[in-house]
Amino acid sequence: MTYLAKSPWIVHYDGSSCNGCDIEVLAALTPIYDVERFGIVNTGNPKHADIFLVTGSVNEKNREIVKNTYDQMPEPKVVVAIGICAATGGIFRECYNVMGGIDKVIPVDVYVPGCAARPESIIDGVVQALGILEAKRKAMNENPGAAKKPAGDAR
Amino acid sequence: MGFFEMTKTALKTVLSRPVTILYPYQPAKKTGLTRGHVVQDGSKCISCSICVKKCPSQAILLNKEAKTWQIDRFRCVVCNSCVDTCPTKCLSMDTQYTAPASKQGVEVFTITYVKPPKPEKKEEPKE
Amino acid sequence: MTKQIIVPFGPQHPVLPEPIHLDLVLEDERVVDAIPSIGYIHRGFEKLVEKREFTEYVYIAERTCGICSFIHGATYCQGIEQIMKIEVPERADYLRTIWSEYSRLHSHLLWLGCFADSFGFENLFMAAWRIRERILDVFEQTTGGRVIQGSCKIGGVRRDIANDKLSGMSRDLDSIRKEIGELTTVFLNDDTVRHRTRNIGVLSRDDAYHLGAVGPTARGSGVAIDLRKTGYGAYDRLNVPVITDSCGDCYSRCYVRCKELFTSIDLIQQAITEIPDGPIDVKVTGAPNGEYFMRAEQPRGELVHYLKGNGTKFLVRSRIRTPTLTNIPPLVKMLQGCELADVPVIVLSIDPCISCTER
């Protein structure tokens, strides 16, 4: 295990969620759940983050934001979709303004189901993401060029 | 006058035990009512399709030919609607939430209930 | 050459758990212009009434928002009940009221936390949310859901709460009241908090009224609007005091919410002592035909569910006018001439709920 897995910093973006999942993400930071136990810090800034937590689905207006936020994260990075809205669009899937889950815009590594996803569930999801993060770091070190490809268009 | 109104609380807190639940080392908070995930008992399902119709997020797919009842956990909002409306009470709500996954998929239950099927109108489930 | 700084504030921004965007134009740190932009969460689920039967739409109405989820569900149900002329059993009315007030408790505590966070008082944020978890526990014990309760349905409620559980809750509230007491003292008396809230984002009584402010935003400016006074649910049988304050600044809005925490506790305890035994739902047949503007008091203020049915299982229109939508014009007014550091404080002081605002 490297440092990466001991210090996952997150950035959270609320796509078009109903808040239910958002407040559960926030709740996970608060004393009862205290994800800082795992070194998790909610940085609020994509440039500092390793894990991108997205709640809610993507729509016309926020897809660019989601993409942009993702692009501003340094490699290696993983995306965790929180709640079924973020996974598939959930109950709002059929709304005219919902494009679907966030995997429509950026690659998702872990889906955390639930409506709303419970804080415990979110913790599980993040822990699962750590393994993927680690794998990505290995891949990046072995093949420095490859990992950068997907976000290379940021300039 | 209040400078450092919080001091007392902060000092008190620092001296008492943290309220944190050490999940995953300690079990998650749960109650008997907690809505975790829907389970189906294939031996009781009469394939009536009510659950399919009553599901607000269309997470259930019933295939009468294949005799399968499948649920998309990444669509289900755990609202309990199907459980409430299922006439045979073959659906129930488990208190354990669905585990996170890297891939989406549906969970398939086989319907083992045997009874001459009655003619029904075809419901076209989404996607 | 103008000496202006343009800060694109949000939509991805840590003090805004919900995405809105403000084009802030600053001179030094003074905000000379703040143009809001919303629409990042717009899903358009009002149109789902055309695809979901009115009975299933409850689940969607509940997911208007994860914070006053319950009140949305209840308001929708009451609107339909009004159109369909359904009398719900009294116990259901009381239960709805109890859950509504718990929602208010949870929402206000959540808000207090976020508000503390907006002026950088992390410990206070944690303290508020620590208490809030106890409210959520009650939700989970009585409805099975922490944030989305799903316990309302047309014609009543889906779950009863046993009487001994109710009295347990009432007792529990006594200790919660004590904790909240400690918490609110800090909000109302601490000098550094007052420094950040006093005379910030002042909204005059007149502006508050005519710009359409509702809820604590209006009450903080001395406008006594509280829809609970219309007596829906069991409120006509309970004693609902309307808390107001006159300064119209962030402090006043905070003051109103702090005091409302206590009135909510009182209301719940009162409801628990008065709640009659009996059935919790009635059977619903037929379909709504007609229209109704159902209004209810959410933690953030007046909520309007306009429902129109044409006798089929599918409604013609559900229009949800949420408190935040109508609190946005006052917000725009408040932001003019404030400081950059005040922006999050002022924005949060109306307790914005973008999710239901945009539907």
Next chain:
Amino acid sequence: MKQEQSIIPIDVGQLIGSVEQCRNEGYRLAQIGCTKVGDNDFEVNYSFDKDYVLKNLRITVTAETEVPSITGMYWGAFVYENEMHDLFGIQVKGINIDFKGTFIQTAIKYPFGVSISKGEKP
């Protein structure tokens, strides 16, 4: 318990006058909302509240009708009027803060104006 409310249908032409009267009588604007009632017909409800009594002025318009803005009387009405425009395609003239269709950006234009049949995903 039923909340008091009334619906008063008026003409588009009377709108400004009636709204002004509401303002003078001390009503506050509670909401403006639209409903699609025909292929190209929309009801617009202007709801005003005073002492918990809701008074609704209702105009019926088509997408082509130019509805005058009431932001002159109620400054905050711009949120609703922009919404009317963005979701229903109703033309509102003279909004004080006109977002010109960017208030709520939608994947399809005027989602409530066009008819989407059930089950079909736009």
Next chain:
Amino acid sequence: MIPEPWTPFVNAIIYLLLAPVVGGLVAGIDRKVTARMQGRVGPPLLQPFYDVGKLFEKENLVVTTTQNFYVLSYLVFMAVSGALFFSGGDMLLVIFAFTLSHIFLVLGAYASYSPYSHVGAERELIQIIAYEPMIIITAVGMYMVTKSFYVGTIVQSPIPIVLYLPGVFIGYLIVLTIKLRKSPFDLSTSHHAHQELVKGVTTDFAGPNLGKLEIAHWYEYVFLLGVVYLFFAWNPILAIAAIIIAYFLEILIDNTTSRVKWQMTLRSAWLVAGTLGIINLGVLYYLRMVVVP
């Protein structure tokens, strides 16, 4: 024993090697105590080290490559000023080197031309001008008591400095709050991100650059606490206790106040700290003849 002329160098090298360790530990303890004050368990003690280790594993994401230069300079000069301090150098020189390093941080933020970094940089500058006078006053106060600007001399002075400089000490504690980026003065960047500026000055630093910033902060912590030590230098045990108490106080203040605005920061630093310091020095100046041996 190390021969006399070499002690400054040895001290400097010890500082350069150990300060990050000590600073990181202090940061870890800080986070732990803060968490406990909030009723949480908090991160492991070594979390700051994990964080920095992690940051160096990340990609070097920049807005402009010049950022690398500024960050490195910030780190180097921060280390240099601390090393000067611990090798017993001239306090004023230490302060100037310290300022220089901060200017590099500010420039790094400016370089990115990002709104949040920019406003953060402006605020950081305001903070610098808020605390700098007090730090100079501190140095001058020490001089007035010990007749030397040299840390090496001050630390060996048998005089209980803090008794002569109570006002200066309190003033220093106030600006220490600014320096440790603690509430109520965490204007330009803060440990928790929930503020209007996101991460302020550090917003556009990522990966290894952020790691270097973090290490620089550790150097800074040790240096700043070293100054606290000087006030109590006549009694090392007391001094250590004072450092612990002072730091605990800082954490407590952090946890019991909201963030104030820049005007307030400048005002409290200049007026409160300045007046306390100035009055203290004035009195001392007046009595100098009488009391100093």
Next chain:
Amino acid sequence: MQIVQLLIYLILFPLIAAVFLLFAKKGFERGWIVKLSALGIGAVSLWLLVAGFDKGLITYSVSGRIFDLAMLIIELVIAAYLLWLGLRHKKYSVVILVLIQAALLIWFEASFGHTIVELPNNLFFDQFSIIMALIIGIIGSLICVYALGYMETYHEHHKDIADRRGMFFFVLFVFLSAMFGLVFSNNLMWILFFWEITTFCSFILIGYSQTEEATNNAFLALAMNMLGGVAFVAALIYIATLDPSGRLLELGALLSSGYAIAIVPAVLICFAGLTKAAQMPFSSWLVGAMVAPTPVSALLHSSTMVKAGVYIIVRFAPVLSGTTEGMMIAMVGGVTFLLTSCMAISQSNAKKVLAYSTIANLGLIVACAGVGTYNLMWVAILLIIFHAIAKSLLFLCVGTVEHRIGSRDIEDMGGLIERMPKLAIMMFIGMAGMFLAPFGMIISKWAAIEAFIQAPFGLIFIIILAFGGSATLFFWSKWMGKIISVMRHQENVEHSIRQEKWVVLWILTGLVVIVALIFPLISSALIEPFIMQIYGHTTRLSEANITIMLLMMGLLIIMPFSMLFQSKTPKIAPPYMGGMTTVGDMKYIGSAGVSRNLVLSNYYLRNYFGEERLFMPGTLACWGLILIAFIMVAGVIL
């Protein structure tokens, strides 16, 4: 006898060059004359250094009768000319001042002309003179060279301004000549003469463009400096009344004549120095002088004019030392330093910022000289050197930038590092020279703190220095930040700057760095002997500290090379904008669908540090201080 020839050469040679320039019609000729004379002046100043650094104080008798007469005549001619101008432009304050001064002069001549004996030593020379000569000779002439190219563009940009370049360069060189005269003269009457010439020259130069604003500001400068001139004449009269033989008119003699005699003229002349150095009640003239073409500003701010003001105060420092009057003068400097440093924060006009910074630094010099202990004197001289170099560089940089981007507003200098990289680096170094360790000004600040703490009431100044110094830091850093911010896709507009400008700029940049490196040498070779000779003891920085400073400098120099060795290839991403997408560059689609350009400005905090807020209190305070000094002096006279 060799050195005195050099002195005379330095005074006369620029004068001759000036006359040539007056008649040189072709730009080509003018160019060569300027360049050659600059070379000549610079070279001779250096020669002076080589020849005289180990000499100590030397005085020379140059027969002066004939000069005295010529000077009187010239002064009266100038007075007449100014009278005419003043009447024409309805500047009655100037008219009155000219009349008073002329009347005083004539009266002085009439009543003492016959009693004053011929002074034996009209010229003198010591290490301080060398320093001043180097500043004037090198920096001054570099600026003249720079002015060649500048004025050409200036007239291309401003077709409406009459091209009077012949006159312009004439005045520039006369100015240099007068400055040399000023620092080499031992005769106070001569000093007064040169003093008045600098006033007059600056008046002409400030008013060069002949616009209304320029004329007004020129008259403002004139009026304020004339006020000083009147005080100067009054000092002479006082001296003459004390000793009609006029022996005390010799600077050296006056300085060594003791408190009772020297304090009155010292205060009067220092008052004149305050006006010339644009200290607080008079600061507005220097700020107003910004309307002049940039080389003029550079000249006024770095090597001439204001330096004449502080020069004279430093000369009188030994007299002021330990006196209340000196304290008052020092306080004027202190207050000026504090308030103008703060005011500079609120300015976005680059030249205004530079102006305020100049005033502030002069204030510091005045404060040092006013307190006047030996180590403060050391600091004051150090400040004069460092300030002259860095400030001239900055002015010339701003001038060049202004010509390329058409604005002198700091806000328009964003991303200069991309647009004019070399120039931006020069500016960067210049600014670093003004406020960062281990460059010059900060060395001085440091030395000042260490010196003040040993001086009586030094605590006040230390506190002023602590607060004012941090204000200084604010405005420099934010400006620095502005020029180094990287706004992408900016075009490089640096090419086509003329070679000679580059040469001047590079030399000055080099000087900033080199002087910071070799200042221990300068100190031990020039300043310390000078101080030693006056006070009998001297000061120096400890060797260890010097080593450390040099180390830091070395680090600073090698640090940029770190960019060549990077372990990880950086990936470029746009700045964080709250998730907003940047469309193209620095643009995003904001609220209401409006495409917005990202604009970032610095803070100016006008409500706190604005001129409106600080100017009045400062002026009042300084007038008060001056008044106290005068009242005390009046006490001495009576």
